[in-house]
Amino acid sequence: MSQIFNKAILVQTKLSNNLLAANNLLKVAKNFVNTSDQDHDRALPLVKSDQKTKYLNSKLIDFNPGWNNLNILSLCAKSKGSLYVNSKSGVYTCLNCDQSGDWDQFKNLVEKILDEQKPCTEDEEEQQEVVKQIKFRQAWTQTKKIRDLNDSQFRILLRNSGLSDELTKPIFEAFDIRIHEQDIMAPVLDRQGDLLDIILLNSKDRNETLKPNQIFGLNNLLAKTYTELYITDDVLNMMALKQELKKPVIVVNSIEALSDQVLALLEKFDSVIIWQKDTKFSYNLAKKLNQNRCNLINYARTPYESLIMKENLTKIVYSERFPLKNESIVEYKDFKESVYAEVVHSKQYSGTQWKRFPILNEILKGHRPGELTIFTGPTGSGKTTFLSEYSLDLCAQGVKTLWGSFEIQNHRLAKMMMTQYSRLNLYKNVELFDYVSGQYSKLPLKFMSFHGQETVQNVLKTMSNAVVLHDIKHIVIDNLQFMIGNQFSGSLDRFAQQDYIIGSFRRFATNFNCHVTIVIHPKKEDSDELLKISSIFGSAKAAQEADNVLILQEHKTIKEKKSSWIKFIEVCKNRYDGDLGKMVVKFDKENLCFSTNRSCANEPDHDAIDSFSDINNLDDDINLNNNFNLLKKNC
DSSP states (O other): OHHHHHHHHHHHHHTTTOHHHHHHHHHHHHTTSSOOHHHHHHHSOOOOHHHHHHHHHHTTOOEEEOSSEEEEOSSOSSSTTOEEEETTTOOEEETTTTEEEOHHHHHHHHHHHHTTSOOSOSOHHHHHHHHHHHHHHHHHTTOEEGGGSOHHHHHHHHHHHTOOTTSOHHHHHHTTOEEETTEEEEEEEOTTOOEEEEEETTSTTHHHHSOTTOOBTGGGGTTOOOSEEEEESSHHHHHHHHHHHOSOEEEOOOGGGOOHHHHHHGGGOSEEEEOOSOHHHHHHHHHHHOGGGEEEEOOSSOHHHHHHTTOOHHHHHHHHEEESSOTTOOOHHHHHHHHHHHHHTHHHHTOBOOSSOHHHHHHHOSBOTTOEEEEEOOTTSOHHHHHHHHHHHHHTTTOOEEEEESSSOHHHHHHHHHHHHHTSOTTTOGGGHHHHHHHHTTSSEEEOOOOSSOOHHHHHHHHHHHHHHHOOOEEEEEOGGGGOSTTSOTTOOHHHHHHHHHHHHHHHHHHHTOEEEEEOOBOOOOTTSOOOGGGBSSOTHHHHHOSEEEEEEEEEEEETTEEEEEEEEEEEEETTTOOOEEEEEOOBTTTTBSSOOOSOTTSOOHHHHHHHHHHHTOOOHHHHHHHHHHHHHHO
C-alpha cells in the first residue's frame, strides 16, 4: 500500500493549485492502510465481500482477489490491473488515472462504462475499446454453439455471413466458434483456455481485432504431439489449413506475440511453415523462430482463397514452400572453426604424406580427401606403373583405395603392385611369393572388375557402393577414354561426353569426400615438346574441374653424342596452396619402381620390409626378423 501513499504524495506535489483534491486522495489512501478493522468500520460503511464479487461477476468484469483488495483487470483502458476495490469497505482507487471513490461511486462508474459513457480514461479510442470488450464478454455468455445448428441452418449462416461453404461444420466446432444474433464469434484463448478476446469472422476488419500480443489457436498446441507447425495471418486461413492438412495452425500478426513463454511452447516443433501475405513480416517471423527450421510459402492466393478455388492445399504446401536458409549460402561463422583448425593443425589438414615421393609433399603438401586429380603423360611413358606405386604408397599408410583399371587386367596390376611393394623381382624370388603375397593381401586395397569399355553410370554406382560399404578414400580410374563411347546419344560428341564424365567425377569427389584420380591420355602432339595443361585430351573442363594436374614428362637429352631420356613428374596445378614444381624420377625395371635411388637394383628396401609390421600390425617381431634375414640372404 506504500505505492498508494507515494502516488498521493506525487499528486499533492504536482497539484499545488488544487490542495483540496490532493488531500482528498490522501484520505482515500489512508482507508487502505495503517487502520484496524474498527477504523474501517468508522471510516466507511462496510460492503460484504460476497456482494462485491457477485456484482462483478454479474457484469462480466474480470478481477483477481488479493490480500486486502480486489484487483479489477478490465475497466482501466490505459493500464490493465491498475484499479483496486477494497474487499471490506468497497472503496475503489485507480493508480493509473488517479480516480477514487466509495462502493456506490464504483458501481456508477461501471454503469457509465456499460452505457457507453465515460470509462476510466479520457481517451476516446480507449473508451470505445473498453466498452467493446465488456459488450463482447456479455454477448459471449449468450452465444449459440455451431453444433446446435442443423446442416440447413449452418449453410444459411455461411451464406448470410458471406463465408464460403467449403468450410465444414466440424472445423467451426474445433475452434469453439459460436453465433450471437448476426455475428459469428471466434474466441481468442490463452494457453489455459481462458477467454482473452473475441474475433468477428464476418467482419472485414477481423485481422485488426487480434491484438499485437495475442495468438489465435495457441491453446490447441498443448496436447498435440505433432512436429510440424503452420503459421498464417487470418483466422479463415487458419481454418482452411487446419481443415485440409489436419496439422497444428496458429495466427500470428505481430512479433510481440512471440514472448519467451510462447517460444518455449513452440520449441517442440522441428518444422515451421509460414504462409502469410506480408513477405517481409514472414522473414522477420522466421528469424525470431530460428530460420533453420522455417519454410516460407509464397503463393498467389491465401489458404482460404485457395480453398474457395477448390485447389489442393496439401499439394500447394509441399510444392510451393522453400527453406528460408539456403544451404548453398553460408557465413564466415559457419566455417570459422575449420579455418582455425587449418591454421593451428596445418600438417594434419594438408593430407597424407608420401613416403616414397617426399618431393611431392613439398609441392602438393599431401594427399587430401574430396579432391580431383588429373594425371596424364605420353603413351608408353609409364603412367599406369607410376600411378600404381603412387597409390600403393598411400594405401600402405592406411588410405583405403579402389583401383579401376580398364586397360590392364587386375591380376597383372596386382603382380606389378606386389613387385613395387616388396621392391623385389618376384620372378627371381619365387620362394618369397607366399610371404610377399600374404603381406600385400593385408593392404586396404580393392579392385573394380570392369575391363574394357564401360558406362560411366555403372562405374559411379560401383564407386558409391565402395565408399558406403568399405569406406574407400581414394579411387583411381585408368583411364577416362574407356568410358567414352556409344552410351551417349548421337547429339553428344566425344568432347561433350568427356565434359559430362569429368563433371560427374567432380561432384562425386565433393559429395562423398573421396579423392578421385583419373588418367587421361594427351592429345597427339610433337613428341619433342613437353606436354602442357592444354595437352590434355578434350576441352578445358578437365583442367578447370581438377584440384591437381600432374604430368609425367619425358625429355630427351644428348650428352657426349649419347641420347638419354629424363623423366619427371610436373605439378601444373595445385589448388590447395598454388605451389608448382617438378620431381625427377628414375624407373627401375627390376622392381618396377620410380622411387628407387639405390645403387643395387636387387637390394630390398629395408624400410618397406619394416613397414610390414607397422601397416599390418604384425605381432611376432622375431619371425619378422627371421623372414627379413631370409629375404636379404636370397637377394
